[in-house]
Amino acid sequence: MAKWTLEDDVNDFVKQNFTRLGLKKLKDYNVESSISEYLKQSLKGSAKTANKTNFGKPDFSIEKYEIPVIIENKLHAKKLVQSTKDGIKFDDASISNFAVNGALYYARNMIASGKYDEVIAIGIAGDNDESVELQVYFVYGSGDSAFKFMSKYKTLNFLENKSTFSEFLNDAKLTDDDKHQILISSQIQLQIYAKKLNKLMHNLNITAPQRVLYVSGMLLAMQDIKNDNEIIGYGLTSDDLKGVALEAERDGVKIVNRIKEFLKNRQIPQDKLNLMIASFSEISKDPQRDKPTKNDKEIAKFLDKESSINKQIFTFIYEFIYKQIDGFGGHIDIMGEMYSEFLKYALGDGKELGIVLTPPYVTKMMAQILQIDKDCKVMDLATGSAGFLISAMELMCESANNAYTKNSTQANLEIQNIKKQKLLGVELNAEMYTLAATNMILRGDGSANIQKANAFDTPESLYTKFNANRILLNPPFTFDENGMPFIKFGLSKMQKHGLGAIIIQDSAGSGKAIKSNKEILKHHTLKASIKMPTDLFQPMAGVQTSIYIFEAGVPHDYEKVVKFIDFRNDGYKRTSRALQEIDEPLNRYADIIQIYKNGKNAKVKAKWNLDEIFVEDFITPSGNDWNFDQHKKIDTMPNLADFKKTVSDYLSWEVSQILKKDSPSRSRISLKIEKLEREFKASGGEFREFRLDEIFELKSSKKIFHAQNLKIYDEIIAGSYPYVVRSTIDNGIRGYIIEDEQYLNEGNTLSFAQDTFSVFYQKLPYFTGNKVKILKSKFDDFNSKIALYIVANFNKVLREFTWGIGSNVDSISRIKILLPTIGGKISFAFMQSFVEELESERVEELEAYLAVTGLKDYKLTKAEQNALDIFANSQNKRERERE
Structure with a gap:
């Protein structure tokens, strides 16, 4: 087999495969610069790359199917992919020298351009026909990890025709499991970036209240300015910030001016524009922050000389957040995650303002319970950073794509209508309003109806014109009656039979909001109450919460039952450092929607005792009996498991007391281990x-x-x-x-x-x-x-x-x-002996247990005696072999 000497040999291999599959040059596939003008434009340097003039040239491209395919080749099998324990590398050297890295870079840039939502990226490398390898990736975003490795595809055969390509797309389609993992890993990654960014800003003396405005404002300054999808002004990059002392050229001034231009181009109403610019002007207020200074270690590797404080912060946001936005899970509340991190330092645990932002997997679940789709009109009267509206918008857009075929003219028109007409947010706090508007712009711009206002004092015409049929809420819990007046007010502004969901402190349903609750029941129906995990909002604030579901405009019928669900076990364990999956959270969040719909008849995936966690019961007009624990009849008779646990706990304590006294046996084990280690080292181990x-x-x-x-x-x-x-x-x-x-x-x-x-x-x-x-x-x-x-x-x-x-x-x-x-x-012998000694220690613990319980004198059955003899003989044999 002749050894390849040129990269053209790899190209010839690909062409031969295309010929075998019946694909023709210039008709079915293109080579380098013969790509279409549209694809060429998508490969031009965008706001997410430093080079804004040239365009990339993948070795091959195919544009005949639903989504484009780009292929990058390299000579030598070792040039297939460059990665570390953190994943595939995207530094300049890796992109230039490795096939997969280059292909993924092109694909991500195509998506970043806004011209494509998905791309297939293929890397091919080899030394001859027999050693050639390829890797295929389904790319769904421009983030560093927004792609799926299609490991079972090891040839180009799936490119043969529309049928084979459709089969590939079915395999590539993100499953619910994939989407869940993307959502959770995105949240974790964003929290890591937020923590590092917070540390950087602290080091650079940016006050805690200013930090999140820096993030949102700089993210807007990085956006391209477009008219009819044509770029008329590229977003700022780090290279545009020069640390110049002239007032008009200061880095902070450049950033704020670009924000103004971007918002004006979006035709943001003047009153909203003034509010947002007033908040973002913090970035340019202090000229000292525009003078070059020593680079912080968090960002030094991206900068070749001393840079201004504003440039250092801008560079971190650009590299770690802006470039990743398309790769973050769609339901992620970007500004909310940042705000949560910075709030810890500005306001302790957030209790002073009663601000507790809802996790994205909960906002998604609540939106799904309300069956939000393209035909809904959704409002949030305590919008915060817009987490609920983001989840609603994602579900509504997904519904439009499913109904009309993704990327079809009708689907795209419906999605535009959703973003402009079917979402309403009202937020009183000026900074939070700015964050919400920015967040919706960054997630596809559903900011048209984000209002800076007091929900209760807003003109009636706003609600009448909008005519909502869904409401989602997490009100500030320091408000009167824990915030229950928000849902009372919101339900009154909705269509009859509209649905609402609020996540709120338990005490609101057990006595602290009786006034509002009684009024709600006169005009609306409480359909369900879901008890949420006790650590849901850790480490922000230890709040006990429930979700209440309502039907608007229908007085509560006290002869109908309410569904009470215990969702304290949602499958997660939350710590200050991480969100840990311990008991099927993906299945549990899917199940809870089915349990809400079908009660004990729900077809569930996780292990539930539906008799224990689901109750249907009546409520009274008192407004103080809305929580699960008030309706679950607790069986106070201990069962066998309760007795076993009590006995087991006591015996464990007694065994520990014996073992403490029996220190010689303990030290004997330690001595054996020490001897084993000495002999190992003496043998040159x-x-x-x-x-x-x-x-x-x-x-x-x-x-x-x-x-x-x-x-x-x-x-x-x-x-x-x-x-x-x-x-x-x-x-x-x-x-x-x-x-x-x-x-x-x-x-x-x-x-x-x-x-x-x-x-x-x-x-x-x-x-x-x-x-x-x-x-x-x-x-x-x-x-x-x-x-x-x-x-x-x-x-x-x-x-x-x-x-x-x-x-x-x-x-x-x-x-x-x-x-x-x-x-x-x-030395497998050392490992085996080491573990055997530890096992013998466990045997001594068992003997102590038998002594405590009196079972040491228990008369064994013949079968038990035989089993014990076999075990003893094997132990003796090992002892003799060691000696």
């Missing part, structure tokens, strides 16, 4: 790092894609195998299932969850859900004891990872763990 792919073969699991239809058992029954998911508990095992054995994964392997970063040893063959990789040992002597040793080391390393960022085969492969070696070879 040392610990060294190994990449995971040196000791394991990393394999994609044989996933079960119909998990919602599975019958899951709590224990092994005949014909069943473990079902391993991304849980961080119970060895990753959700239960046991009977399924087609073609989906079985090998036992005696490690399961690795890609987003929760949990790794477990699986002794038996097992089935898996999504995003679980299989690690199969490359060594014959691999067993449970060696596995446990490796898992302990593996978990130690994984503590540095942040949940939700995700991982792939490449990033997992590069993880390094410390293992014992003798003579450069891994």
Whole structure:
């Protein structure tokens, strides 16, 4: 096989494949600069690139299908892709020298131009016909991680015709699981950026109240100015800020002037424009912030010389937020996330203003419960940073695309109408109003009806003209009656049978808002009450909340039941550092909508005791019995599980007391471990790092894609195998299932969850859900004891990872763990002996337990005695082998 010497050899390989597939040059595909003018325009330098004159030239492009395909080639297989543990790299060298990196760069730039929503990017590299490799990506945004690797596509065959391409698009389409992971990982990533940006601004002496205005204003200054989708002025980049002392040329003045131009071009009404500019003028007030100074370490790598404070902040926002906006999950409240982070420093935990911003996965759920679609008209009378309106707008646009075909003329016209006519936000606080308007502009501009006003004093004509049929609210909880007057007022301004949802403190439904609640029940119906997790708003504020659902214009019928749902277990654990997935949150948030609709008859995916978490009951006109706990009849008779827990807790304490007294046995174990380590070192043993792919073969699991239809058992029954998911508990095992054995994964392997970063040893063959990789040992002597040793080391390393960022085969492969070696070879004998000693310690604990319970004198059955003898013999044999 002749070795390729030129990149043209790779190009010839692609052309041969196109010929084989019946694709013709200039008709079905184009080469470099023969691309269409429209595609060429999309590849021109945009506001998100420094170069605004030239356009990129991918090696090949195909524009005959629903979305464009671009291909980038490189000579040599090692030039396929450049990545790190954080993902694919997009520095200049990686983009220029690696096929996948270049293709993705082009695709992201095409989407950033606003001319495309989705692109297929393909990287191809090789040394000859036999070594050539390709990777295919579905790109859905311009962010650093807004793409999906289509791992099963290893040839270009899917480009053959419309039918094969449609099959590819069906595979590429983002699933609910994909969308959920994007939403959560986007929120986590944005929080990380917000934290770093907050630190940078603190270091540069920007006051806490000013910080979020800097973010929103600078993001607007970065936007291109367009007329009829034609760019008439490019947004500012870092290179435009020169640190000049002249008043008109100061960096801050340039930024504010560009904001003014952008807003004027958007035809923002003059009163709104004046309000927004007054807020953003903070950026240009202090000339000292426009003088070059030493660059902060958070941003130094992007700047080649001393820069002004304004330029340093602008550069951070440009690199870490602006470039990522298209890649963030659609329901993400960008300004809200920033505001939440900065609020911690400006106002402690936010309680002074009663400002607690709702997480995006909750705003999305509430909008889904209200069945918001393209035909709805949605308002929020305490808009804050517009989180609810963003979620509503996403669902409405999605509905339009589904109804009229995505990107069709009718769909696009309907979406324009949604953004201009079907969203209403009212916000009194000037800064929050500015954030809301900016946020809606950045998410596609639904800012037309964002009003700076007091909702209660606004002219009646605003509500009459808008004629809402949906309302979503999270009012300031320091307002009268916890904010319940907002929903009372809002429901009165809606169409009859319209739906409303409010998330509010529990106390509003149990006595603190009786006046408003009584009035609400005279004119409207309470349909449901959903008790939310107690840590939902941590670490901002520890507020106990519920969601109340209403039907407008229909007096409450006290002979009809209200649905009460306990959603305290939403599958997440929240800490000040991270949002952790512990119990199927994706399924639980999908289930709660079904439970709201169908009660105990709901077809759910997660493990629920519907009898425990769902109650239908009557309420009274008192207005103080709206919460779940007031209607769930608690069974005070302890059950077997309650007795077991009490007894178990006490026995655990007694065992611990015996073990404390039995210090010689404790020290004996420690001495054995110490002896083992001394002998290991005396034999020349040392610990060294190994990449995971040196000791394991990393394999994609044989996933079960119909998990919602599975019958899951709590224990092994005949014909069943473990079902391993991304849980961080119970060895990753959700239960046991009977399924087609073609989906079985090998036992005696490690399961690795890609987003929760949990790794477990699986002794038996097992089935898996999504995003679980299989690690199969490359060594014959691999067993449970060696596995446990490796898992302990593996978990130690994984503590540095942040949940939700995700991982792939490449990033997992590069993880390094410390293992014992003798003579450069891994010492499996040391690992096995080490774990065996720890197991013997557990046996001593068991003996102590037997002594406490009196079971030590229990007369064993014949079968039990045989099992014990076998165990004792194996222990003695190992002792003799060691000696």
